[in-house]
Amino acid sequence: MARVLAIANQKGGVGKTTTSVNLAAALKLARCRVLLVDLDPQGNATMGSGADKHALSASVCEVLLGEQPAERVIQPAGEAWHDLLPGNADLTAAEVRLMSLPDRESRLREALVPLKSRYDYILIDCPPSLSMLTVNALVAADGVLIPMQCEYYALEGLTALLGTLERVRARLNRGLQIEGLLRTMYDPRSNLSRDVSAQLQAHFGDRLYRTVIPRNIRLAEAPSHGQPAVHYDRQSRGAIAHVALAGEMLRRHRRA
Amino acid sequence: MARVLAIANQKGGVGKTTTSVNLAAALKLARCRVLLVDLDPQGNATMGSGADKHALSASVCEVLLGEQPAERVIQPAGEAWHDLLPGNADLTAAEVRLMSLPDRESRLREALVPLKSRYDYILIDCPPSLSMLTVNALVAADGVLIPMQCEYYALEGLTALLGTLERVRARLNRGLQIEGLLRTMYDPRSNLSRDVSAQLQAHFGDRLYRTVIPRNIRLAEAPSHGQPAVHYDRQSRGAIAHVALAGEMLRRHRRA
Numbered sequence: 348m349a350r351v352l353a354i355a356n357q358k359g360g361v362g363k364t365t366t367s368v369n370l371a372a373a374l375k376l377a378r379c380r381v382l383l384v385d386l387d388p389q390g391n392a393t394m395g396s397g398a399d400k401h402a403l404s405a406s407v408c409e410v411l412l413g414e415q416p417a418e419r420v421i422q423p424a425g426e427a428w429h430d431l432l433p434g435n436a437d438l439t440a441a442e443v444r445l446m447s448l449p450d451r452e453s454r455l456r457e458a459l460v461p462l463k464s465r466y467d468y469i470l471i472d473c474p475p476s477l478s479m480l481t482v483n484a485l486v487a488a489d490g491v492l493i494p495m496q497c498e499y500y501a502l503e504g505l506t507a508l509l510g511t512l513e514r515v516r517a518r519l520n521r522g523l524q525i526e527g528l529l530r531t532m533y534d535p536r537s538n539l540s541r542d543v544s545a546q547l548q549a550h551f552g553d554r555l556y557r558t559v560i561p562r563n564i565r566l567a568e569a570p571s572h573g574q575p576a577v578h579y580d581r582q583s584r585g586a587i588a589h590v591a592l593a594g595e596m597l598r599r600h601r602r603a
Numbered sequence: 604m605a606r607v608l609a610i611a612n613q614k615g616g617v618g619k620t621t622t623s624v625n626l627a628a629a630l631k632l633a634r635c636r637v638l639l640v641d642l643d644p645q646g647n648a649t650m651g652s653g654a655d656k657h658a659l660s661a662s663v664c665e666v667l668l669g670e671q672p673a674e675r676v677i678q679p680a681g682e683a684w685h686d687l688l689p690g691n692a693d694l695t696a697a698e699v700r701l702m703s704l705p706d707r708e709s710r711l712r713e714a715l716v717p718l719k720s721r722y723d724y725i726l727i728d729c730p731p732s733l734s735m736l737t738v739n740a741l742v743a744a745d746g747v748l749i750p751m752q753c754e755y756y757a758l759e760g761l762t763a764l765l766g767t768l769e770r771v772r773a774r775l776n777r778g779l780q781i782e783g784l785l786r787t788m789y790d791p792r793s794n795l796s797r798d799v800s801a802q803l804q805a806h807f808g809d810r811l812y813r814t815v816i817p818r819n820i821r822l823a824e825a826p827s828h829g830q831p832a833v834h835y836d837r838q839s840r841g842a843i844a845h846v847a848l849a850g851e852m853l854r855r856h857r858r859a
């Protein structure tokens with residue numbers, strides 16, 4: 348049975364998409380069966396995985412609205428890449444239509460049920476907001492992976508995110524856990540990064556991944572080639588860090 | 604009469620709040636009368652300006668819903684700082700309530716009318732989405748300042764933003780112009796930054812500010828002290844760049 352992970356943080360630009368795309372590719376390299384769901388109207392995870400968000404005949408939007416089953420919309424990948432349930436700007440209109448549906452928070456969860464036996468991991472890239480799309484991801488998820496830039500505004504926003512997780516757990520998804528917090532774009536030379544990192548360690552203990560993603564230009568270059576860095580430049584520090592993250596995650600799940 | 608500028612880009616983490624807070628402070632240093640409106644539920648511009656988003660008796664939320672006039676909610680600053688119309692997480696609920704109001708897109712524009720004679724500039728920090736809050740800012744604005752990180756996903760998202768500006772101009776605010784595109788977190792050593800910058804120059808010509816904001820750690824440190832970098836460390840490259848931006852903007856407006 349697939350483990351469903353939401354990659355979420357309402358703070359913008361903290362590395363949600365970079366984590367989603369590269370972790371999906373790294374888990375696939377470790378011979379897992381992986382699906383990546385792009386739930387962000389920006390469609391960045393779609394483009395970063397090599398698909399064209401402007402040329403989709405259908406996307407996760409139709410799946411949320413019940414117009415297509417997920418398996419018809421998924422773009423299967425070859426041996427080396429992860430499958431993709433693509434997203435694009437249609438999601439903005441879908442979110443408004445979702446608001447008037449009775450089971451609006453659990454549309455994605457229902458849509459993923461028939462897929463769970465086919466995958467080991469289903470990752471969901473979330474938009475930078477605590478909107479109905481992100482709530483759908485949190486209701487569908489077993490765990491939340493929180494990418495954290497080690498800076499003030501990102502740290503400051505963590506309280507609001509944890510509050511939302513608590514409300515979703517209480518009312519909509521009892522099993523929702525924090526899978527882990529991941530330090531991203533980390534610059535060890537900066538006092539600010541070290542200070543924030545120390546605060547995260549004090550608060551979250553072993554829910555903070557030991558793996559830290561360094562700031563590495565190859566992670567920013569890879570999307571313009573439509574590839575995860577894990578394929579674009581496997582020897583880069585950014586790619587190696589995501590392979591290490593996949594390894595840490597797999598070890599945790601095997602122990603559990 | 605105040606010039607109203609929306610600081611907008613749905614791509615997350617491109618420097619909207621950093622630009623809003625530091626440009627407001629720099630314009631104030633240049634002896635302009637300045638109001639900063641925080642329209643992001645994250646409340647980052649509020650915290651970055653030294654206010655406490657958790658201790659507000661009222662915020663821009665009440666102003667949008669017509670429960671309080673803006674002048675009662677504004678936190679006047681001393682001589683050296685900009686006035687603030689603060690925002691916080693209440694904005695998330697306000698956005699849902701706005702959806703059912705008849706004039707939902709122009710609530711902010713109406714609320715700012717009585718303030719226009721008191722200020723030279725009104726800056727609006729927008730959330731990372733093309734939602735009803737951002738549309739309110741675009742309807743209220745004379746111009747849009749677009750912070751642009753010179754990386755692939757930010758460049759890729761520009762088309763969607765320009766499309767939204769076009770729709771707002773056609774249906775809701777004929778006078779809406781692009782005030783300018785601002786290159787942020789710029790690292791001249793990176794080929795990616797240089798490539799993207801060249802593409803922006805080719806497409807936007809003189810609508811691209813000559814002033815470029817460099818990546819500078821003091822800009823990331825200042826918010827944890829509740830101050831704009833322009834006050835926290837006026838000699839830093841980040842602060843100097845925002846003072847230069849204010850100068851470039853004032854020269855453009857005087858010439859117009």
Ligand SMILES: Nc1ncnc2c1ncn2[C@@H]1O[C@H](COP(=O)(O)OP(=O)(O)OP(=O)(O)O)[C@@H](O)[C@H]1O
Binds near residue numbers: 361563754
């Ligand atoms: N470790 C890193 N080193 C260097 N650049 C990075 C790193 N991680 C992400 N980036 C770049 O920083 C920018 C922001 O990252 P990304 O888009 O993944 O964040 P996000 O949280 O998904 O943003 P949004 O809130 O808009 O969805 C992108 O241009 C990306 O390529």
Ligand SMILES: Nc1ncnc2c1ncn2[C@@H]1O[C@H](COP(=O)(O)OP(=O)(O)OP(=O)(O)O)[C@@H](O)[C@H]1O
Binds near residue numbers: 616643787
């Ligand atoms: N030029 C810069 N140099 C270094 N750090 C910067 C710079 N500009 C912004 N930052 C830091 O980068 C992070 C993102 O910037 P900021 O929060 O201003 O972006 P934003 O577009 O407002 O994000 P959001 O989409 O969440 O509203 C913040 O931690 C900020 O302190």
Ligand SMILES: [Mg+2]
Binds near residue numbers: 363474
């Ligand atoms: Mg993203």
Ligand SMILES: [Mg+2]
Binds near residue numbers: 643
């Ligand atoms: Mg912001």
